[in-house]
Amino acid sequence: MRVLIWIIAIFALAVGLSILVSQDWGYVQLVVPQWWRVQMSTKLFVVALLVAFIAACLLIRLLRGALAFPEIVGQWRERRRRLRADRSLREAVVALHEGRYAKALKFAKKSYEADGQPAAVLLAARSAHALRDDARYREWIERLDGKEVQLARLMTEAEFAVISCDYEKAAEKLGMLQSDGSRHIAALRLSLRVSMALQRWDESLRLIRSLRKHKALTEEEARPLLCRVHIERLRTCADENNAGDSDALAEMWKTIPAKEREDRCLVLEAVPFFARTGKGCTVRRTIERLLDAEWDSALARLYGFCGDVGACLSRGENWLLDHREDPGLLFSLGRLCAELQLWGKAVEYYELSLRWQPELETHLALANLFKHLGRHEEEQKHYRAAAEMVAAG
Secondary structure: OHHHHHHHHHHHHHHHHHHHHHOOOOEEEEEEOOOEEEEEEHHHHHHHHHHHHHHHHHHHHHHHHHHHHHHHHHHHHHHHHHHHHHHHHHHHHHHHHHOOHHHHHHHHHHHHHHHOOHHHHHHHHHHHHHOOOHHHHHHHHOOOOOHHHHHHHHHHHHHHHHHOOOHHHHHHHHHHHHHOOOOOHHHHHHHHHHHHHOOOHHHHHHHHHHHHHOOOOOHHHHHHHHHHHHHHHHHHHHHHOOOOOOHHHHHHHHHOOHHHHOOHHHHHHHHHHHHHOOOHHHHHHHHHHHHHHOOOHHHHHHHHHOOOHHHHHHHHHHHHOOOOOOHHHHHHHHHHHHHOOOHHHHHHHHHHHHHHOOOHHHHHHHHHHHHHHOOHHHHHHHHHHHHHHHHOO
């Protein structure tokens, strides 16, 4: 339908033009007094006027193009320069990831000289650092002096300080990031590495929880980190309060979330701290729950340090009905009996523990027990056995 309309319109225009041309329009006379006179038909004059108009338009466009030619050439050169810079930048990125650091530095330098991009400076700095060329690294990193690239510079310097094990410098750079309010996920991860290396356990605990909250750490990744941080905090507290306020350790234990207190590795490391400060009863219920849920001989060995000797002995003997050959449980029962001065039962449990699994700690416990009982030959026998185990490695 549209084609038909166009055909009709073209034919109508043609008919109109033919009618218009067939009429007599008269003539046009151009006179310049005393110089020349031109007379032509009106139709020819209109055609000449149209041709002159078109020629004038073309001439003007040609003149404008000629005047703009230097600018066009400049823009073309600028485009070529940027294309070369971008190509060099891409090649630098590829070379850096390939481990070809000298090549990466070369292309990054070409890109920077062509366009001055901050990305080229970062690539050059990373390449120089990978080449262990500190002079060129400092030269490139100093070129990142604008506010818009301040974050990139601080992160790069902090990361390289961690790689060089200069954790104090890394902490300084990360502190500058924090003062600017730039604490994104990458900065938090780097801060965690630095705080753990500097043994800032309270800060590490806060960072782990923050990363886990933002799903930057999975539960599986966070669990061993939390375990280590809790152990170090408990160790520090136990060392500081060994001869003072022994309740501080118990209070710290209570601040740990219940789910995290169920970590067996944490309990295994924490029990000696509580035993040393006389607060073993703090972890008694936790150990009982863990052993009821899943038996662990190493955990059962520590049950003897959980205070409340009578109750622990009764619970341990109930477990013995199902775990008669467990050396860890037998050791704990021997220790509990020794605490209650049940010397015969203590010796029996210790010897049964040694029968199923010889341990240095069990030999020393028996030697001390026989020393207390005045049975020196047996005391020396177990000391010799302990010495042989130490010598054997």
